[in-house]
Amino acid sequence: xxxxxxxxxxxxxxxxxxxxxxxxxxxVPDTWPKPKYDFSKNPIxxxxxxxxxxxxxxxxxxxDNTISCASCHSQYTAFTHVDHALSHGIEDRIGTRxxxxxxxxxxxxxxxxxxxxxHLDMQAxxxxxxxxxxxxxxxxxxxxxxxxNLYPTLFYRAxxxxxxxxxxxxxxxxxFMLTLISxxxxxxxxxxxxxxxxxxxxxxxxxxxxxxxxxxxxxxxxNDEFMNNGLPTDSTLKDYGRLGVTxxxxxxxxxKVPTLRNVEFSYPYMHDGRFKRLSEVLKHxxxxxxxxxxxxxxxxxxxxxxxxxxxDIIAFLLTLTDKSFLxxxxxxxxxx
Amino acid sequence: xxxxxxIFVIVFVSSVRFISAQTNTAMYISISPTYGANVVDxxxxxxxxxxxxNLQIDVxxxxxxxxxFLKAGINVLEEQNSFHLVDASDPKTLxxxxxxxxxxxxxxxDFYLGIDSITTVSGAMGGDLDPTKGMYxxxxxxxxxxxxxxxxxxxxxxxxxxxxxxxxYQSPFNTLQALEFPISNTEHIHITFDIKKxxxxxxxxxxxxxxxxxxxxLQLSKTVSKAISIK
Numbered sequence: 001x002x003x004x005x006x007x008x009x010x011x012x013x014x015x016x017x018x019x020x021x022x023x024x025x026x027x028v029p030d031t032w033p034k035p036k037y038d039f040s041k042n043p044i045x046x047x048x049x050x051x052x053x054x055x056x057x058x059x060x061x062x063x064d065n066t067i068s069c070a071s072c073h074s075q076y077t078a079f080t081h082v083d084h085a086l087s088h089g090i091e092d093r094i095g096t097r098x099x100x101x102x103x104x105x106x107x108x109x110x111x112x113x114x115x116x117x118x119h120l121d122m123q124a125x126x127x128x129x130x131x132x133x134x135x136x137x138x139x140x141x142x143x144x145x146x147x148x149n150l151y152p153t154l155f156y157r158a159x160x161x162x163x164x165x166x167x168x169x170x171x172x173x174x175x176f177m178l179t180l181i182s183x184x185x186x187x188x189x190x191x192x193x194x195x196x197x198x199x200x201x202x203x204x205x206x207x208x209x210x211x212x213x214x215x216x217x218x219x220x221x222x223n224d225e226f227m228n229n230g231l232p233t234d235s236t237l238k239d240y241g242r243l244g245v246t247x248x249x250x251x252x253x254x255x256k257v258p259t260l261r262n263v264e265f266s267y268p269y270m271h272d273g274r275f276k277r278l279s280e281v282l283k284h285x286x287x288x289x290x291x292x293x294x295x296x297x298x299x300x301x302x303x304x305x306x307x308x309x310x311x312d313i314i315a316f317l318l319t320l321t322d323k324s325f326l327x328x329x330x331x332x333x334x335x336x
Numbered sequence: 337x338x339x340x341x342x343i344f345v346i347v348f349v350s351s352v353r354f355i356s357a358q359t360n361t362a363m364y365i366s367i368s369p370t371y372g373a374n375v376v377d378x379x380x381x382x383x384x385x386x387x388x389x390n391l392q393i394d395v396x397x398x399x400x401x402x403x404x405f406l407k408a409g410i411n412v413l414e415e416q417n418s419f420h421l422v423d424a425s426d427p428k429t430l431x432x433x434x435x436x437x438x439x440x441x442x443x444x445x446d447f448y449l450g451i452d453s454i455t456t457v458s459g460a461m462g463g464d465l466d467p468t469k470g471m472y473x474x475x476x477x478x479x480x481x482x483x484x485x486x487x488x489x490x491x492x493x494x495x496x497x498x499x500x501x502x503x504x505y506q507s508p509f510n511t512l513q514a515l516e517f518p519i520s521n522t523e524h525i526h527i528t529f530d531i532k533k534x535x536x537x538x539x540x541x542x543x544x545x546x547x548x549x550x551x552x553x554l555q556l557s558k559t560v561s562k563a564i565s566i567k
Contacts, residue, residue, distance in 0.1 A: 041459055118477035121459035125467060125474035139468040166468035170460035245476060246506070247550065 025049050026106070029183035031191075032219050035106035037120055037178060042171045044178065047158040050334070052176030054154065055169065057333050060144050061124075062090050062134035069124070069173070072099040072133075075331050078262035079103065079180065085273030089133035096132070096237055098273030100258060101266040103182040103325065108224050113255045113271040114242045115226055120177060121170045138166045145169065182261050182325035183219075190319070191219075197319065204316025207309055211285075212260070214298045221260035221320065227296040228253040230289035234272055241271065252294050264321045278317060282310045361439050365403075365432040365525045369396050369424040372532040378425035382486070389540075390496075393531060395485035396424040397471060398560075399451050399464070400527075403434065405442035405519075413440045419451065421464035421471060422529075442522060449513040449561050450481030453505040478503050478549065481511055482560055484531070490540040498540055502557045504549025511554050513561035526567045533563040 026044045028035060042048075055061070059068045072087040073079040079102035081087045087099040097113050111117040117126055127133040128141060145151040146164045156162040158172060187205075189195035197205060208216075215223055226242045233239070233253065242251035255271045269275040275284065285303050289295070305313070325331075369376040376383045376393055383393040400420050405413040415434050423429045451465070456478055460467070471480045480503040487496045504511040519525060537559050546553050 038459070116476040118457045119459040122467070122472075122477050125472065129474040138474070139470060142468050165462050166466040167460045167462035170467070174460070247509070 025179050027181065029181070029188075029219070032183070033107065036109050036224075037106040037174075042121070042174060044175055045158070047154075048172050048175040049179055051154045051158045052172040052174065053331075054334050055173050056176050060148070061128055061136060061141055063136040064090050066090055067134060069127070070333070072127070073102050075328075076265070076326055077101075078182075078266040078326065080266045082265070082267065085268050087133070089127075089130065090135055093132045093135075095130070096239065097271055098268060100256075101262060102177060103180050103261060104220055104259065105180065106178050107220050110224075110226075110256070114245050115256060116245045121174045124170055124173050138169070142166055142169060180325075180331060182322040184324045185261065185322040186319040187316075188219075188322075198315070200312050200315045201319055203309075204312035204314070205319075207305065207313050208316050211303050211305070212313075215257050215296065216260050222257045225257055226251065226254040227257050228292065228294040229255075229285075230291070230295050230299050231270060231274070231284070232288075232290045234274070237272055239272065250294060253292060254294060260317060261320045262322055262326065264318050265326060278314050279310065282313060286310075361436045361523070363434045363436050363523060363525065365434065365527060367400075367422050367430045367432070367527045367529065369422075369430075369529045369531065372530065376424055376531060377427075379427060389489045390487070391535065392487040393424075393484070394487070395483050396529070396531065398422050398449060398482040398529070399471065399479065401448045401451055401455075402446075403432075404446040405436075405440065406444040406446060407440075407442045409444070412442050417463075418447075419455070419464050421469055436522075443519055444516060445519050445525060445566065446514070446516040449515060449564065450503070450511060450557070451479040451505070452512055453510060456505040473501075473503060476548070478505050481513075481557065484534065484560070488540045488544075491544040492541070493544050498544035500546045500556060501548075502546060502553050502560065504553055506549070509549040509551065509554050511549065511557040513557055515561060515564060517566040519566065528565050528567060530563045530565070534560055537562070 025046060026039075056069045056073075059065045059071075061068060067090055072081040072084075074082065081099040085098055087095045087097070089095060100113065105111075105120055108120070111120065111123040112126060117123045125138055128136050128138055142164050145155075151164060152162040155164050155168055155172075159168045161168070186195055190197050215225075215227055215229075217223055228241075231253070240252050242254040243249065245251075258266075263269075263278065267276055267278075269278070269281050275281050282305065285299070286305050287302075289299055289302065369378075371383060371385055371393065374383075374385075376396065378393065378396065385391040385393075398421075400422060401418055403415040403418045404411050413436060420432055421429060455461070455465070465479070467474075471483065472478070473480060480501045482500070482502045484498075484500045484502075486498055488498060489496055491498050502511055538556065543552070543556070546556055
């Protein structure tokens with residue numbers, strides 16, 4: 001009887017320890033909305049996240065085994081491709097868009113700059129098969145993984161099946177990406193009343209609320225929608241954004257609104273990476289807006305900012321940098 | 337000893353269940369890709385017609401999904417997780433067995449040609465829906481409901497090729513086709529996919545490449561749905 005009680009106690013302890021690990025892998029920060037990702041179809045477990053992390057950093061996904069997801073999404077630059085306006089693929093082939101920063105993906109519905117991908121699970125298929133990026137097929141990736149020494153065991157540990165499938169591969173990558181939560185910037189500390197803004201940051205925050213927050217609302221700093229922000233069309237890329245997906249003229253020149261979190265490190269900016277500095281971005285919004293039929297309503301009237309106000313906004317934007325995210329060892333290259 | 341008797345009961349009960357499963361009525365749904373009166377079997381080679389345009393069929397793959405059996409217009413039985421990729425080069429895919437456990441009587445079969453939009457936005461899936469099956473677009477999410485590829489002298493394309501990859505799940509280009517057929521023989525249901533009915537209703541000289549969700553894909557999907565019949 002005593003032994004049984006002891007056994008039950010052990011079970012309780014193991015279960016609660018297990019729940020603790022699960023919680024730390026994915027969590028909804030206080031005051032944040034409900035995630036859009038349906039976790040019931042892909043419940044988070046440690047072994048799946050670890051598998052996804054290994055896959056994220058493995059060049060096995062590219063046609064010549066040279067580039068991985070992390071090649072264009074490196075952690076220390078908020079999981080984007082720093083210094084490259086347009087991301088490049090295998091054999092130095094140049095793509096047509098700036099790779100987006102990856103964070104808080106559970107709160108996003110559509111992916112890619114034009115929303116062509118309808119689910120986080122399916123996103124990886126796009127760069128894998130794009131001839132300018134990884135130039136591979138998911139079918140061949142799965143056969144390479146199956147032939148690998150380690151992966152069948154890791155898939156067995158994660159999914160209870162050592163036969164590797166496209167479904168399990170994609171779900172594992174999603175699991176890792178879902179854990180990439182950035183919610184610990186100085187801005188967040190201020191909101192939690194654990195820190196204070198400087199006078200300049202406070203003024204920048206006020207100006208952000210007046211001028212930027214309708215498309216980049218707190219706490220995610222994006223409305224997760226598609227907007228035309230008045231960029232003149234690049235004559236070489238001729239990229240009309242969401243129009244290409246929906247074929248609806250009302251979607252011409254609309255691109256996904258990116259988050260402002262970690263914007264200090266996610267340069268260059270815009271879908272084609274045309275701006276290198278935050279000051280150039282602000283200059284665009286105050287004096288570079290190109291009028292067109294689909295221009296966002298909130299940009300119809302010009303934004304007016306003095307040069308001091310621009311400096312204050314940038315000071316505020318820098319408070320959105322989350323060092324604990326950018327340098328979190330759980331997100332880095334798995335060395336073991 | 338007590339444990340042994342429990343094991344015995346479990347074994348006994350499960351074997352009874354197994355025997356009763358054997359007596360369930362199995363319904364055989366067979367699918368025949370044809371070109372008019374000829375069977376199109378792509379397992380070992382392409383299919384050649386003897387018409388003047390040297391029509392050749394290389395690939396025929398399509399999804400049928402959501403089998404629903406009706407009696408007097410009311411749904412009486414439906415297959416769970418009902419997604420079937422039919423491939424004219426893989427005989428295994430040309431027969432589907434569905435168990436009718438309670439011997440339910442029906443007089444109509446409904447199913448979709450293609451994959452519905454709710455399934456399409458539900459993330460990665462396995463089995464016939466696994467993206468490794470080559471029926472999923474990568475550059476823009478969505479299943480390819482039907483692939484038909486081949487050659488014809490009518491096509492002034494490279495190697496006289498035509499390639500139809502029909503898909504699209506979002507309005508106004510939702511290419512999913514809902515089909516319904518009256519059923520008389522409920523044990524053996526024979527679905528025919530007659531490619532000739534497609535070829536005769538399109539002009540291969542002007543229509544030879546459809547690879548994305550658009551109005552042409554929508555119209556052609558409607559034509560393709562008319563190639564399906566049940567005898």
